[in-house]
Amino acid sequence: MSEATLAGDSLEAVQEHIVAALEKGEALEVVAGGSKRSYGRDVRAASKQVISVLDVSGLTGIVDYQPNELILVARPGTPLAGLEATLADQGQQFAFEPPHFGEAATLGGALACNLSGPRRFKAGAARDHLLGFQAVTGRGEVVRGGGRVVKNVTGYDLSKLMCGSFGTLAVMTEVVVKVLPRAESERTVLFAGLSDAHGAARLIAASRTPHEPSGLAHLPSGAVLDGPGLEAAAAAASPNGAALTAMRVEGPAASAQARAELLVKEIQGGGNGASGPAHGGAVTILEEGDSRAFWAAVRELTPLPVKEGETLWRFSVAPTAGVALGESLRGAGALRLTYDWGGALVWAVFPGHPAGVHALASRAGGHAQRVRQGPTAALKTTGDGTGKATVDGTETSTENSTEDDTVVNSAEGTAEASKNAGAPFTELSPGQHRLNLNLKLAFDPARVLNPGRMYADI
Amino acid sequence: MILPQPEPARLAKREAVISALLGVLPAECVLHTEEALTPYECDGVPAYRQKPMAVVHPRDTSEVSRAMKAMHELEIPVVPWGAGTGLSGGALSLADGVTFAMSRMNRILEVDLDNRLAVVQPGVTNLAITQRVQHEGFYYAPDPSSQIACSIGGNVAENSGGVHCLKYGVTTNNLLGLEVVLSDGEVVRVGGRGYDDGGFDLLGVLTGSEGLLAIITEVTVRLLPKPEVARALLAVFDEVEGAGQAVADVIAAGMIPGGMEIMDKLAIEATEQYAKSGYPVGAEAILLVELDGTASEVEHQIPAAEEILKNAGATEIRISNSEEERLRLWAGRKAAFPAMGRISPDYYCMDGTIPRAALPKMLALIRGLSEKYGLRVANVFHAGDGNLHPLLLYDSNVPGELEKAEEMGAEILKACVDVGGVLTGEHGVGTEKRDLMSYQFGENDLNAMQRVKCSFDDSQLLNPGKMFPQLHRCAELGRMHIHGGKIPFPDIERF
Numbered sequence: 001m002s003e004a005t006l007a008g009d010s011l012e013a014v015q016e017h018i019v020a021a022l023e024k025g026e027a028l029e030v031v032a033g034g035s036k037r038s039y040g041r042d043v044r045a046a047s048k049q050v051i052s053v054l055d056v057s058g059l060t061g062i063v064d065y066q067p068n069e070l071i072l073v074a075r076p077g078t079p080l081a082g083l084e085a086t087l088a089d090q091g092q093q094f095a096f097e098p099p100h101f102g103e104a105a106t107l108g109g110a111l112a113c114n115l116s117g118p119r120r121f122k123a124g125a126a127r128d129h130l131l132g133f134q135a136v137t138g139r140g141e142v143v144r145g146g147g148r149v150v151k152n153v154t155g156y157d158l159s160k161l162m163c164g165s166f167g168t169l170a171v172m173t174e175v176v177v178k179v180l181p182r183a184e185s186e187r188t189v190l191f192a193g194l195s196d197a198h199g200a201a202r203l204i205a206a207s208r209t210p211h212e213p214s215g216l217a218h219l220p221s222g223a224v225l226d227g228p229g230l231e232a233a234a235a236a237a238s239p240n241g242a243a244l245t246a247m248r249v250e251g252p253a254a255s256a257q258a259r260a261e262l263l264v265k266e267i268q269g270g271g272n273g274a275s276g277p278a279h280g281g282a283v284t285i286l287e288e289g290d291s292r293a294f295w296a297a298v299r300e301l302t303p304l305p306v307k308e309g310e311t312l313w314r315f316s317v318a319p320t321a322g323v324a325l326g327e328s329l330r331g332a333g334a335l336r337l338t339y340d341w342g343g344a345l346v347w348a349v350f351p352g353h354p355a356g357v358h359a360l361a362s363r364a365g366g367h368a369q370r371v372r373q374g375p376t377a378a379l380k381t382t383g384d385g386t387g388k389a390t391v392d393g394t395e396t397s398t399e400n401s402t403e404d405d406t407v408v409n410s411a412e413g414t415a416e417a418s419k420n421a422g423a424p425f426t427e428l429s430p431g432q433h434r435l436n437l438n439l440k441l442a443f444d445p446a447r448v449l450n451p452g453r454m455y456a457d458i
Numbered sequence: 459m460i461l462p463q464p465e466p467a468r469l470a471k472r473e474a475v476i477s478a479l480l481g482v483l484p485a486e487c488v489l490h491t492e493e494a495l496t497p498y499e500c501d502g503v504p505a506y507r508q509k510p511m512a513v514v515h516p517r518d519t520s521e522v523s524r525a526m527k528a529m530h531e532l533e534i535p536v537v538p539w540g541a542g543t544g545l546s547g548g549a550l551s552l553a554d555g556v557t558f559a560m561s562r563m564n565r566i567l568e569v570d571l572d573n574r575l576a577v578v579q580p581g582v583t584n585l586a587i588t589q590r591v592q593h594e595g596f597y598y599a600p601d602p603s604s605q606i607a608c609s610i611g612g613n614v615a616e617n618s619g620g621v622h623c624l625k626y627g628v629t630t631n632n633l634l635g636l637e638v639v640l641s642d643g644e645v646v647r648v649g650g651r652g653y654d655d656g657g658f659d660l661l662g663v664l665t666g667s668e669g670l671l672a673i674i675t676e677v678t679v680r681l682l683p684k685p686e687v688a689r690a691l692l693a694v695f696d697e698v699e700g701a702g703q704a705v706a707d708v709i710a711a712g713m714i715p716g717g718m719e720i721m722d723k724l725a726i727e728a729t730e731q732y733a734k735s736g737y738p739v740g741a742e743a744i745l746l747v748e749l750d751g752t753a754s755e756v757e758h759q760i761p762a763a764e765e766i767l768k769n770a771g772a773t774e775i776r777i778s779n780s781e782e783e784r785l786r787l788w789a790g791r792k793a794a795f796p797a798m799g800r801i802s803p804d805y806y807c808m809d810g811t812i813p814r815a816a817l818p819k820m821l822a823l824i825r826g827l828s829e830k831y832g833l834r835v836a837n838v839f840h841a842g843d844g845n846l847h848p849l850l851l852y853d854s855n856v857p858g859e860l861e862k863a864e865e866m867g868a869e870i871l872k873a874c875v876d877v878g879g880v881l882t883g884e885h886g887v888g889t890e891k892r893d894l895m896s897y898q899f900g901e902n903d904l905n906a907m908q909r910v911k912c913s914f915d916d917s918q919l920l921n922p923g924k925m926f927p928q929l930h931r932c933a934e935l936g937r938m939h940i941h942g943g944k945i946p947f948p949d950i951e952r953f
Binding site for chain 2: 066067068069070071091114116120121124125127128137141142143144145147148149150151152153154155156157158159160161163164165169180181182184204207208209210211212251252254255258259316317318319320321341344345365366367369425426428429431432433435436438439441442443454455458
């Protein structure tokens with residue numbers, strides 16, 4: 001099969017390539033920086049169709065930036081790092097704090113994956129900041145949605161469909177993003193040595209205060225804290241690499257410091273008794289620079305390295321469900337974990353492709369996504385603890401969830417487990433699946449764009 | 459405005475419709491006498507009136523589903539109705555349809571403060587959610603001015619805003635999950651109790667879909683800890699443009715106030731007559747700025763904001779020093795809409811959003827149109843986010859005045875689009891702005907939206923006649939639709 005790389009560096013070029021693919025009955029894998037290319041299913045490995053790469057990394061540049069209107073209009077292939085520097089010059093930022101996962105990360109990639117950083121539970125997700133867009137659909141039509149103002153209810157909110165659709169509906173060619181002032185300063189309270197359960201309980205207690213925390217994470221013991229700016233955090237976890245329970249407050253320096261101290265006082269003292277955080281845990285307050293470096297690390301998951309042959313998974317659940325899910329993931333073979341968003345976001349690294357993670361996610365009331373796999377991960381399998389995951393058969397499988405060519409070598413591996421082992425995203429309920437499929441066909445009826453990236457038939 | 463025209467074939471099914479509804483719901487939940495239907499002949503836009511064939515009051519999701527299914531079988535359109543407070547004719551009943559009033563589904567099902575959420579039925583009022591949790595120090599952030607009466611289901615359908623949107627977002631930014639009934643009666647849940655959902659953002663596209671995609675039967679809202687402190691500043695200006703500049707300066711200084719509201723001379727006069735809150739009658743404009751958050755941050759911001767307002771030309775600045783004073787500063791603004799009744803028999807409220815920088819241009823244009831049409835205009839703006847509410851004063855008893863107001867309103871909204879803004883910031887398209895949609899969107903854009911409509915409701919029975927200038931049949935839009943889980947590409951690789 002011929003697999004060309006096509007340059008989609010203008011609206012016209014993107015449209016031309018999509019129309020050509022439609023005519024030839026071929027498909028396209030849409031790539032910009034490629035930093036999130038292993039998020040979801042490998043489009044080309046999974047299909048026998050001819051799939052060319054549509055490279056939109058040339059679709060760059062700021063079209064319009066009006067700090068006073070709080071909007072940035074840019075082409076989606078523009079690298080995130082440069083955009084963030086431009087915003088910082090004006091004292092502004094993307095409040096959703098998008099993870100980069102690599103130097104080549106682009107704005108469009110972060111939006112397409114709806115990837116949001118630690119501030120998500122306070123400031124909203126990527127999807128809350130995309131105000132408008134221009135895109136070419138899988139029909140080859142140029143479509144605009146939303147607008148260039150922050151308050152707009154005119155027609156359906158199509159911007160929401162662009163975020164988190166992983167390029168399976170349309171290829172964005174211009175985006176309007178809400179930008180917000182960056183806080184003057186910040187502080188981070190670190191409690192060291194708490195168990196996951198106690199750490200999580202403190203995060204919940206902090207989320208209930210009026211001190212407006214904007215980061216609430218728990219790094220179980222063994223988190224990797226080396227890198228510039230992380231010395232203070234590493235010292236807080238020393239000597240044995242203790243767990244760190246972290247709470248960020250942002251604002252004018254005096255306000256941030258005062259609120260950090262209030263959090264220490266209220267939360268260490270037990271805070272909300274009902275939540276029952278244990279007393280104790282050595283306390284450190286990180287100053288501005290150390291705090292910024294710490295949360296950049298949490299955002300980029302550097303405390304949670306993914307080694308060769310391993311896979312990285314992301315679980316979204318209710319905040320109070322996080323720790324119990326984490327425990328069950330350990331039971332299913334997870335090697336390392338971190339908790340963000342006050343417990344509502346669990347990151348886990350597994351050796352190879354674990355079976356049963358989707359059942360565990362469903363049982364916890366959330367869903368799982370495979371975000372990254374090491375270069376050889378696709379060839380490896382894992383056999384530990386997978387039987388547990390499918391005992392109660394909570395996983396709802398649909399006829400189209402048969403997956404890849406992954407083999408699960410679990411001693412107790414059931415047919416259910418092996419059937420779902422390679423699925424990157426937890427299957428949807430039948431009703432949701434029907435609506436997702438209808439939307440896919442509405443925008444991309446010939447399945448030209450990133451076929452299979454999210455779900456086998458999307 | 460030409461109201462949606464009833465189809466005789468549907469009107470002829472009236473008896474069958476009522477008997478089908480009585481077949482799935484108890485008699486007390488089905489209204490069909492002329493008298494009982496009267497409260498449902500118009501929503502918050504009294505200029506548009508139409509009585510439905512029947513109104514149902516389902517008490518739970520399964521009743522909604524059964525009634526919807528029955529209407530699907532009879533091919534009868536359905537209009538979901540929350541509290542009827544909407545300002546775009548979005549809940550206008552259809553003469554050949556049935557209105558589903560959700561007010562009996564008014565229970566708060568669960569409050570979970572550790573997860574900072576509440577699960578509520580759609581008929582619960584916006585304010586009731588805050589009232590339930592405020593003693594614990596929490597609240598539900600979006601606060602449309604009708605919050606005492608409007609329902610959360612209606613808020614979701616219209617993606618309602620309020621005065622605190624710039625900082626806390628609108629409805630769509632404050633939801634976690636929904637349960638909905640599709641037009642064939644199927645019940646689907648989207649989102650949940652975590653922050654991110656799997657699959658496409660169905661929650662996002664359902665929010666603000668104006669009852670055209672599904673009937674909302676349950677809502678999971680995010681709750682926020684109540685800000686420790688809120689303080690208001692009222693600044694008086696010699697010209698509206700100065701107030702507009704002050705807003706830009708506050709934002710440029712890196713502040714995102716909880717609310718920023720501008721009122722012009724006529725609006726000040728009217729509210730002062732009505733609410734007597736001590737606003738400076740005769741001033742060209744006032745700007746209200748509310749700073750809220752942690753005590754340490756607000757104390758830091760107050761002097762900075764005062765300085766900015768002074769530099770922007772404020773001739774007088776009042777700052778609240780107590781909760782009582784803060785409420786008094788807001789009292790006039792909160793009464794602005796009802797106050798119009800004192801100075802005019804009728805008013806028509808516009809809702810465009812513009813880039814803030816275009817405010818002087820838009821004000822000049824509105825003044826010009828006011829002269830051209832001979833109608834007075836009072837201006838109230840959510841200045842922080844550029845959302846304008848010009849109130850066009852008219853008298854519906856004077857023949858032709860309503861039409862004049864409508865025509866003038868359309869000119870204002872088109873001008874909003876011309877300066878880079880949009881037709882509606884928080885009230886929705888509904889019946890009222892339907893015909894202007896093609897001014898803001900091209901054919902491809904509208905077709906894409908209609909394909910979304912068809913993805914959820916290919917029978918097009920949910921709230922037809924709203925939002926789109928012309929509703930294409932789904933088949934005309936050239937798409938395939940999936941029924942009963944059948945897969946459209948039987949030959950593709952099932953990987």
